[in-house]
Amino acid sequence: MSKAVLMQGNWACVEGALYAGMRFYSGYPITPSTEIAELSAQKLPLYGGKFIQMEDEISGIAAAIGASISGTKSMTATSGPGFSLKQENIGYAAMTEVPLVIVNVMRVGPSTGLPTASSQADIMQARFGSHGDYPIIAVSPNSVTETFTLTVRAFNLAEKYRTPVMFLTDETIGHAREPIVLPKPGELPIYDRVQPADGEEYMPFRVEPGEIVPRMPAYGRGFRYNMSGLFHTETGFPSNSPENAQAQIDRMFAKIYDNVDDIVTYEEFELDDAELVFVTYGSTSRSVIPAIKSLRKQGYKVGMFRAITLWPSPAKQIEALAERVKHIVVAEMNRGQYLQEVARLVKGKVPVTHIGRANSEILLPSEIEALAKEVLS
Amino acid sequence: MRSSQLVEKYFRTKNLPHIWCPGCSLGIATRSLVVAIDELGLDKNKTVIVSGIGCSSRAVGYLDFNTIHTTHGRALAFATGVKLANPELHVIVISGDGDASAIGGNHLIHAARRNIDLTLLIFNNNIYGMTGGQFSPTTPHAALGTTAPFGVVEQPFDLVKLAEGAGATYVARGTAFHVNPLVKYYKNAIEHKGFSMVETICICPTYYGRQNKSGTAVQMMHWLKDSFVLNTAYDKMPEEKRQGKHVYGEFVKKDLPEYVEEYVGIIERLKGEEDA
Amino acid sequence: MKREDLQLLQKREWCKGCGICVAFCPTKVLIIDTDDKVTIANEDACIKCRQCEQRCPDYAIFLEEASDV
Numbered sequence: 001m002s003k004a005v006l007m008q009g010n011w012a013c014v015e016g017a018l019y020a021g022m023r024f025y026s027g028y029p030i031t032p033s034t035e036i037a038e039l040s041a042q043k044l045p046l047y048g049g050k051f052i053q054m055e056d057e058i059s060g061i062a063a064a065i066g067a068s069i070s071g072t073k074s075m076t077a078t079s080g081p082g083f084s085l086k087q088e089n090i091g092y093a094a095m096t097e098v099p100l101v102i103v104n105v106m107r108v109g110p111s112t113g114l115p116t117a118s119s120q121a122d123i124m125q126a127r128f129g130s131h132g133d134y135p136i137i138a139v140s141p142n143s144v145t146e147t148f149t150l151t152v153r154a155f156n157l158a159e160k161y162r163t164p165v166m167f168l169t170d171e172t173i174g175h176a177r178e179p180i181v182l183p184k185p186g187e188l189p190i191y192d193r194v195q196p197a198d199g200e201e202y203m204p205f206r207v208e209p210g211e212i213v214p215r216m217p218a219y220g221r222g223f224r225y226n227m228s229g230l231f232h233t234e235t236g237f238p239s240n241s242p243e244n245a246q247a248q249i250d251r252m253f254a255k256i257y258d259n260v261d262d263i264v265t266y267e268e269f270e271l272d273d274a275e276l277v278f279v280t281y282g283s284t285s286r287s288v289i290p291a292i293k294s295l296r297k298q299g300y301k302v303g304m305f306r307a308i309t310l311w312p313s314p315a316k317q318i319e320a321l322a323e324r325v326k327h328i329v330v331a332e333m334n335r336g337q338y339l340q341e342v343a344r345l346v347k348g349k350v351p352v353t354h355i356g357r358a359n360s361e362i363l364l365p366s367e368i369e370a371l372a373k374e375v376l377s
Numbered sequence: 378m379r380s381s382q383l384v385e386k387y388f389r390t391k392n393l394p395h396i397w398c399p400g401c402s403l404g405i406a407t408r409s410l411v412v413a414i415d416e417l418g419l420d421k422n423k424t425v426i427v428s429g430i431g432c433s434s435r436a437v438g439y440l441d442f443n444t445i446h447t448t449h450g451r452a453l454a455f456a457t458g459v460k461l462a463n464p465e466l467h468v469i470v471i472s473g474d475g476d477a478s479a480i481g482g483n484h485l486i487h488a489a490r491r492n493i494d495l496t497l498l499i500f501n502n503n504i505y506g507m508t509g510g511q512f513s514p515t516t517p518h519a520a521l522g523t524t525a526p527f528g529v530v531e532q533p534f535d536l537v538k539l540a541e542g543a544g545a546t547y548v549a550r551g552t553a554f555h556v557n558p559l560v561k562y563y564k565n566a567i568e569h570k571g572f573s574m575v576e577t578i579c580i581c582p583t584y585y586g587r588q589n590k591s592g593t594a595v596q597m598m599h600w601l602k603d604s605f606v607l608n609t610a611y612d613k614m615p616e617e618k619r620q621g622k623h624v625y626g627e628f629v630k631k632d633l634p635e636y637v638e639e640y641v642g643i644i645e646r647l648k649g650e651e652d653a
Numbered sequence: 654m655k656r657e658d659l660q661l662l663q664k665r666e667w668c669k670g671c672g673i674c675v676a677f678c679p680t681k682v683l684i685i686d687t688d689d690k691v692t693i694a695n696e697d698a699c700i701k702c703r704q705c706e707q708r709c710p711d712y713a714i715f716l717e718e719a720s721d722v
Binding site (some may be wrong): 023024026045046048050052054055056058059062063064065066067068069070071072074088089092218219220221222223224225226227228229230237238 | 389392423425427437441444451453454455459460462465487640643651
Binding site (some may be wrong): 378379380381382383384388393394395397398399400401402403404405408409553554556557582593594595598599 | 677
């Protein structure tokens with residue numbers, strides 16, 4: 001049995017990234033994500049990897065995309081204002097289908113907000129923050145241990161689906177210190193992007209039969225192709241054709257939405273006979289669980305559905321909940337962001353209530369418990 | 378009929394002719410780069426050309442290398458990641474005056490300060506061409522742009538002094554007329570270990586020339602020929618002859634520790650400590 | 654390659670008729686024709702200096718061994 005070590009969430013994120021094969025990190029210091037940069041700076045050269053502190057948030061993500069194009073698993077981390085600054089290049093990575101993990105240790109906004117305080121208010125920005133229509137994957141952990149395993153998964157998803165993956169943690173989880181037993185090498189699966197074989201006839205943005213995304217050779221291997229944020233054909237070269245643009249964007253959406261069952265993960269807690277279900281995610285679930293335990297002791301039939309993958313949303317599961325429970329309460333640290341997605345899926349079949357705020361104070365189990373009683377009465 | 382052997386070897390001829398206007402000198406600068414690469418014998422498979430957004434940045438679509446057409450102003454930042462992640466690659470950045478010194482100005486000064494082994498070629502046509510002729514940071518004072526209908530109020534950047542001041546270890550300026558020295562500067566820049574910047578003075582007959590009554594492409598090329606003087610010759614010219622003259626030439630050539638080598642040195646040192 | 658083996662060649666469909674090659678040809682070999690494209694009008698005068706090739710923005714004129722084309 002391996003020994004547990006005490007570690008904060010931000011460190012576990014770096015350990016998970018290294019486990020997944022991250023060998024490049026670029027970013028800009030910003031609270032409360034800075035420990036991720038610091039530990040990456042310390043550890044990466046020991047793995048033969050590279051860390052670079054860039055001049056701003058924009059170059060922080062740009063360099064990481066460049067490194068990924070050259071064949072290296074890459075990550076950048078930021079918070080609030082930095083996440084806003086990175087949006088244009090998130091769209092670039094989506095358009096060019098470059099694997100990348102973008103960590104956002106969410107803090108209170110808008111603007112500089114409350115710099116060292118926790119929040120979950122970048123949920124919609126993670127989905128829709130860059131201009132244009134594009135799909136995205138976003139995941140959110142609720143513990144230090146899950147920060148490790150989910151970071152590994154974020155890299156795997158990025159590589160498998162050739163997409164930027166948003167890792168939405170928050171100040172609470174990022175700075176929480178919890179014991180963690182680090183997985184041994186080989187214990188968790190690691191996925192590497194599919195590359196063409198040497199000398200293979202290669203069409204840069206064509207999906208080979210039976211595969212999900214186009215193969216992606218590292219730059220320098222001999223496949224001289226073009227990456228562009230312009231709409232491009234299978235050749236990688238720009239095209240203004242509306243038919244081509246439609247086909248490419250349809251393919252990009254399909255690679256995510258045709259594989260939702262593979263991408264989406266979630267946790268169910270006390271759901272079997274639940275009449276009221278809390279839909280929540282990330283650190284807020286840590287307040288929901290004790291509230292449910294307390295309510296159960298008092299005879300209330302309550303449960304929790306925790307989305308681990310936020311985007312694409314667990315649509316099928318939330319739609320199914322709406323068929324069998326009497327109330328849904330969305331609990332999150334904002335004024336109602338994931339609420340919009342849940343309400344969209346529930347389609348008015350059952351009442352959807354929201355509990356949340358965005359002033360840095362985490363939701364207390366007692367408040368959640370009180371709301372449940374009010375809803376059920 | 379095929380094109381020249383040089384073009385067949387280094388260009389994606391399927392994508393030609395290019396989108397640039399008649400008389401636009403971006404094609405001259407792009408060809409000059411290819412001549413430099415050919416003379417240096419760089420491996421196409423190990424050469425990455427990165428660009429941003431704008432007329433000049435469209436060059437990468439025509440060049441048969443590993444190419445990345447990135448976001449506006451960010452080419453150097455993408456290139457930094459490419460180079461640091463895989464130091465065996467030759468990484469060349471093609472940028473314009475707006476791309477490199479306005480929206481991307483921060484990356485320019487920091488790449489120079491870092492002395493990372495990248496070659497930045499700024500094709501400076503003194504205007505935003507792609508968007509139709511707005512003034513850029515290098516449009517001369519009082520010249521016209523569509524967003525400076527009464528003349529530019531600001532003073533322009535001197536890109537050579539900017540790069541030098543920021544710490545670039547190789548800095549040169551050439552023109553699209555003086556092709557032989559231009560090719561030499563490109564070669565020296567690519568061979569230089571550290572951050573190198575070559576500004577290429579280009580002409581934009583369509584969007585700069587028409588507004589500013591600079592004449593035809595031919596007349597603008599004559600202006601390059603007549604008004605640009607090699608720096609070593611300029612230094613010897615009497616003051617009265619310097620009026621209206623601009624300089625080209627090599628301005629900075631120095632050795633300083635290069636970023637990637639320094640970083641790889643740290644990796645090796647740590648490995649040594651581990652092994653010991 | 655010997656200079657005398659070189660021949661002035663064209664990729665005519667790429668020419669955009671800017672006239673730069675015509676203007677800077679030291680021996681006035683080239684003209685812009687009625688189709689707004691470059692034409693080799695006085696080949697005998699060509700001294701094979703490559704100034705046209707170096708400054709053609711469109712890669713439409715070049716010097717090479719004719720047999721290769």
